[in-house]
Amino acid sequence: xxxxxTSDFKKGLKVQLDGEPYLIVDLDFMKPGKGQAxxxxxxxxxxxxxxxxxxxxxxxxxxxxxxxxxxxxxxxxDGINYxxxxxxxxxxxxxxxxxxxxxxxxxxxxxxxxxxxxxGSPITCSxxxxxxLKVTYTEPGAKGNSTGxxxxxxxxxxxxxxxxxxxxxxxxxxxxxxxxxxxxxxVTKS
Amino acid sequence: xxxxxxxxxxxxxxxxxxxxxxxxxxxLLSSAREFFAARAVLEVDTPILxxxxxxxxxxxxxxxxxxxxxxxxxxxxxxxxxEGPMKRLLAAGSGPIYQFAHAFRDGEQGRRHAxxxxxxxxxxxxxxxHELMAEVxxxxxxxxxxxxxSTFTRRTxxxxxIEGAGIDPFATSxxxxxxxxxxxxxxxxxxxxxxxxxxxxxLLLVSYIEPTLGTPVPTFVHEYPASQAALAQVHTSDEGHxxxxxxxxxxxxxxxxxxxxxxxxxEEQRLRFEQANRDREASGRSPLPIDELLIASLQxxxxxCAGVALGFDRLLMVATEAKHIDDVRCS
Numbered sequence: 001x002x003x004x005x006t007s008d009f010k011k012g013l014k015v016q017l018d019g020e021p022y023l024i025v026d027l028d029f030m031k032p033g034k035g036q037a038x039x040x041x042x043x044x045x046x047x048x049x050x051x052x053x054x055x056x057x058x059x060x061x062x063x064x065x066x067x068x069x070x071x072x073x074x075x076x077x078d079g080i081n082y083x084x085x086x087x088x089x090x091x092x093x094x095x096x097x098x099x100x101x102x103x104x105x106x107x108x109x110x111x112x113x114x115x116x117x118x119x120g121s122p123i124t125c126s127x128x129x130x131x132x133l134k135v136t137y138t139e140p141g142a143k144g145n146s147t148g149x150x151x152x153x154x155x156x157x158x159x160x161x162x163x164x165x166x167x168x169x170x171x172x173x174x175x176x177x178x179x180x181x182x183x184x185x186x187v188t189k190s
Numbered sequence: 191x192x193x194x195x196x197x198x199x200x201x202x203x204x205x206x207x208x209x210x211x212x213x214x215x216x217x218l219l220s221s222a223r224e225f226f227a228a229r230a231v232l233e234v235d236t237p238i239l240x241x242x243x244x245x246x247x248x249x250x251x252x253x254x255x256x257x258x259x260x261x262x263x264x265x266x267x268x269x270x271x272x273e274g275p276m277k278r279l280l281a282a283g284s285g286p287i288y289q290f291a292h293a294f295r296d297g298e299q300g301r302r303h304a305x306x307x308x309x310x311x312x313x314x315x316x317x318x319x320h321e322l323m324a325e326v327x328x329x330x331x332x333x334x335x336x337x338x339x340s341t342f343t344r345r346t347x348x349x350x351x352i353e354g355a356g357i358d359p360f361a362t363s364x365x366x367x368x369x370x371x372x373x374x375x376x377x378x379x380x381x382x383x384x385x386x387x388x389x390x391x392x393l394l395l396v397s398y399i400e401p402t403l404g405t406p407v408p409t410f411v412h413e414y415p416a417s418q419a420a421l422a423q424v425h426t427s428d429e430g431h432x433x434x435x436x437x438x439x440x441x442x443x444x445x446x447x448x449x450x451x452x453x454x455x456x457e458e459q460r461l462r463f464e465q466a467n468r469d470r471e472a473s474g475r476s477p478l479p480i481d482e483l484l485i486a487s488l489q490x491x492x493x494x495c496a497g498v499a500l501g502f503d504r505l506l507m508v509a510t511e512a513k514h515i516d517d518v519r520c521s
Contacts, residue, residue: 029300
């Protein structure tokens with residue numbers, strides 16, 4: 001299994017702690033003037049969602065999480081759970097809303113997602129970093145207000161809401177960064 | 191008016207990204223130079239590429255290979271501070287000197303750290319560390335308007351541990367420090383017990399005590415344990431502990447300066463460099479070449495003096511209320 005030193009630490013790294021898989025969600029480098037550096041990380045349990053603080057010194061290392069990432073296609077939501085299919089084996093898997101988390105609001109049918117497996121079972125899913133979705137509701141923008149950082153709320157085809165620039169119209173397709181939930185650019189104009 | 195030499199109107203602040211920060215830095219540099227000129231401290235410019243080093247246990251220089259005029263390889267390092275070359279000038283009789291120098295520390299990167307940064311370092315023959323603290327206070331008051339009217343406080347290392355964490359750093363142990371970390375919710379590294387007492391004190395300091403230092407007024411911390419003396423003189427405190435004549439300044443939890451009443455004993459200096467190299471080897475890092483010119487200049491008679499290094503980017507962070515060191519530096 002991979003082992004990571006403090007110099008490998010970064011947000012998004014999956015590590016194994018106390019026998020369970022964790023995701024690094026934040027890190028801080030601390031060092032007193034003449035003293036030893038301390039690498040402080042915030043990690044999230046990929047099963048329970050619990051967040052912990054940990055400290056390491058240079059020379060310390062952590063094992064990589066004992067997980068497997070698989071590309072899968074999102075099929076549908078059955079009213080409660082989310083269904084995905086392995087494109088090679090055609091095997092289907094189900095994830096609960098808690099496991100899908102915030103990612104759920106960006107999922108559209110046939111989208112390729114990364115599903116993380118632990119002990120043979122799916123535990124979380126990540127949509128692509130960028131998704132293109134159609135605007136299904138937004139107020140018309142005011143004329144002459146198309147420059148600068150003025151934004152307005154919009155709803156997209158999955159039902160998710162976000163802030164978009166005032167020049168975006170109904171039926172435009174917009175690109176969204178799923179990691180931040182923020183508008184990136186307009187892809188097609190209605 | 192300090193900093194009046196900065197052309198304010200030539201180019202508007204929003205002309206290019208970062209223009210306002212460039213101007214803020216220029217104003218701070220200009221004001222600092224006026225401060226030292228008024229006090230007859232000479233600006234110097236010493237090499238940052240060196241062969242011998244001020245060896246420290248936890249500070250890594252950046253090694254680099256240069257070639258002589260005949261093409262022969264010469265191993266060199268980008269210096270971690272201009273301390274060695276500046277002390278050689280002092281030994282030669284330069285009198286009071288200051289320098290803005292780029293300094294390099296391998297592996298240091300974060301919200302408050304950059305591998306390459308700007309250091310303001312100065313030396314005052316005839317000063318002790320208390321007189322130098324007073325000068326640091328005057329400089330920072332001149333450069334940072336929001337603390338101009340504050341009276342900086344002075345706390346001993348022992349006081350900040352007793353007040354901040356409820357323990358006496360001169361009468362503690364690893365088990366007590368572990369229990370203190372647990373009580374205060376400070377996570378401990380896996381090999382806590384294999385580290386030294388100073389490593390454990392450092393952990394508690396940076397993780398828990400530091401964020402509270404320098405609020406609401408800037409705070410000097412002094413009388414560090416003798417084991418953390420580095421290049422400072424050691425004496426016995428009023429409470430009977432061996433303490434280093436070393437100080438640091440904090441503003442809003444940010445460490446800004448480190449100063450010493452400078453060690454002038456060549457033999458003692460060599461022993462500390464050698465100890466630092468043993469510490470480095472014990473933690474699996476390579477030993478470093480000692481600055482022999484510095485040792486020689488101490489042997490030839492070094493003036494009694496105090497010296498201090500100020501993290502200039504961090505001072506700019508304080509002055510502009512920036513949250514990340516990258517926000518105040520050119521990329």
